[in-house]
Amino acid sequence: MALQQITDIRHRLAETIKTVRQTNRAVLFSHVEAVATLKPLPIYQSSSNSYKGERFYWKNREGNLALCGLGMAAKLHPDGTGKNRFIQVREQWEALLQRVSVNACRQEMATGPLVFGGFSFMEEETEPGQLWEDFGDYQFYLPRFLLTENADGIYLTSTKLITDECDDYLIEQFLREREQLLSLSHQMQTDVPSFLHVDEKNVEEWKETIEQSVEDIRAGLMDKIVLARELDLYFENEVPSGTVLQNLAEQQSASFIFGLESGHSCFLGASPERLIKKEGKQIFSACLAGSTQRGQDDFSDEQLGQELLNDEKNRSEHEFVVSMMRKAMEEQCIELDIPMEPILMKLANIQHLYTPVRGTSLPNTSILEFVELLHPTPALGGAPRKIAMEKIGEYEQMERGFYSAPIGWMDMRGNGDFAVGIRSGLLKGNKAALFAGCGIVEGSQPESELTETKVKFTPMLNALGGLRI
Template identity: 30%
Template sequence: MTTPNVSSPHVTHTVNQAPAPRLYATTTALPPTDGPTHLHNALRDADPRTTLAWIRDGNGLIAHGRATTITTHGHSRFTDANTWWQTITNNATIDNDIQAPGTGLIAFGSFAYSPHSPHGATLIVPEHITGTHNGISWHTTITTTPTTPTPPPPAPPITEPGPATYTPGTLTETTWTDRVTQAIDAITNGHLDKVVLARDEHITTPHPIDPRWLLTQLTNSYPHTWVFAIDGLIGATPEMLIRLHNNTATSRILAGTIRRTGNTTTDTNLASTLTHSPKDLHEHAYAVTSVTDVLQPHCHTLSVPETPFVLDLPNVMHLATDVTGHTNTNINVLELAEQLHPSAAVCGTPRTTADNLINTLEGMDRGRYAGPIGWIDSHGDGEFGIALRCGHLDATHTNMRIFAGCGIVDASDPTAELNESHAKLLPMKNAFTPPQDAHP
């Protein structure tokens, strides 16, 4: 097998942070409403320069402002962020009578896929958070002084970015399918069992992309995914890397995909095809094992269904497995995310061999695509998904780099994998362009 020699950029270990401040977090209940009214209002009123979001099925968090942040790079990016967060929480004063998930002091986090990426990692503690969980809503303010915070200035109206233009990314489609062929050869020759190859494209708009506008589009179209915005990375992921709450750990594992047609009868038949596909079941099993092997030592019970179910999304169907465990160790959600990343769902197996092949074949830095993204609270609980179906805004907010990845095994077909990547790019493309016009 002949492959291009593409190496990842070397990034030394760096940490950019001010001395960890003493923070004051106050959570107050909001009056009951029908539906996610408080979240809708909070998104409308958020500062578009600092908007943060984590929303699913009418529950979640909308935040803005910056109380404090940390950015870190290199192999110790998780450890650096976790150590900093422990210092923050140990010194904080927290007034929180609600105690629902997402209340009190929290930080939003986003981590690069690779330790070599210049995109590094960040934890952001916002100043203003509005949350809703199972009909309970609240507002949290976080400040560096014990005084009553100054209300934020009015946010500008939400604006649309205008017609989108789509351009190729790092590799042409022909080159990318050639790389898929090379990956299949490596698997067939026994070098590894599975590898996930990603590709990128670019979306350009005449006017700046308002994160609040894009979040609204994604929430309306993909309500059952985790819609997020953290540090310029915006998307709608269907995959939960790890959720931890009161010592219960859960993970939703996706691997094995088929594109929907929109015809109910046809899609029902396709779902049946997916559940009986040796190639997709094979690919899915690797992803499940990569997660359960990590969780097992930390759990006194671990529930793993024998067969996956079909997760039906507007654009694709996935084989999915929900794993649940009860932890027996004093470990927080960020530490679990570090151990789980990268799972076979976004890397491959064996992990090191697959990661090396990714560096060789993809020819690009994934940035924070396919890395852990989510939030952590002062108890160490929280949620981190895998940053999929997403894009990263550049400094001008008029260019977004979007991504899609496909799991490659010995039975993969390069053309089918390219078609799958098109389907996985559609959530971001359809947010900008009506579906009938968004196909490549």
């Protein structure tokens, strides 16, 4: 089987190179094959020496899809044209897909050419020398090697942009990399380095911004705002992202687990919230706003959940999100199904008010059109959106970067899945910057909101060795 695969890939590469030289036009070459033993997360963990800074990992909430990307076949990044960034990404992706050679017998979910990445919460926020300098306004990349584990099996997609400059050496190098990946041994670093100290940034100032925001709401300037804060942790040595992702996968199995490396940084987390998923014309989203802690036993947990369902402040916060979601989705959907009442989503450390959303999209609608429509939802920004975003920029004493922004993947068939980058942090050397936010409405109290952020820091603190701050 292995001999047949290398024969097939060599034959297809030779045909593609011939086409490129005849037409003088580049072709995106992609080869999909079933592999038996390579699992996405162990391969991510074992590949730091070869692909450090060019890796991603993704597992969906349902647990039926995991991805690992290694190396870069192509990168989508700001092009300086001044165009809307969602349009930039769509145009760059469509340009790459103009001439594609992929073995057509393989049509499994999330295989073939696929890009993974995300956007910053606010456009034009990042500057050189700042925490998020490795990421910018957006960043997506098409991996050279993609491992996909879905309900049907495990698949390796090998991808290379073939130009007329590709000589025999570059082709053989690409094939050698593939062989090395297929024989990669699993080597895991299971420990987080020793913890040194914490910098709990601007706590009193953050509570003052909540008081000011409540005054703004009472004055009628806005209905809701989401204010986030940062917690900086320092360790003896660099924190390995593979270890943190492994811990998140074990501890937060009902969440999206994601990690995106860029340069010397890795943005990673365990998000409970889907922004948008597209399978053909079918659209899936979620309204997630309003939260409380989990109980110590079944009785107290049930009691806390019922209190959340009946809490006026949390129900009001949730309704802002549902109302905005309905209005936004109606623009791009033929059919839309949004239940009238929320249910509870129970996670390891927290429970939320949750309303699932399903719809059927208009023809030829890109998933990025939905991302642009929905980001940021009132659960991450506020309402009305424009005023809330202005106040976030004024009040928050931190750079959000990719925190609470869309992160996910899309393939050549128009399918994709984006989560909201919450319950997350940025690893950079021996520093881990964690982020958590709260929805502020008229009834918000600074101390209770501070307590809520501590609950929301818990998934990342546990993944970093069970820290208690």
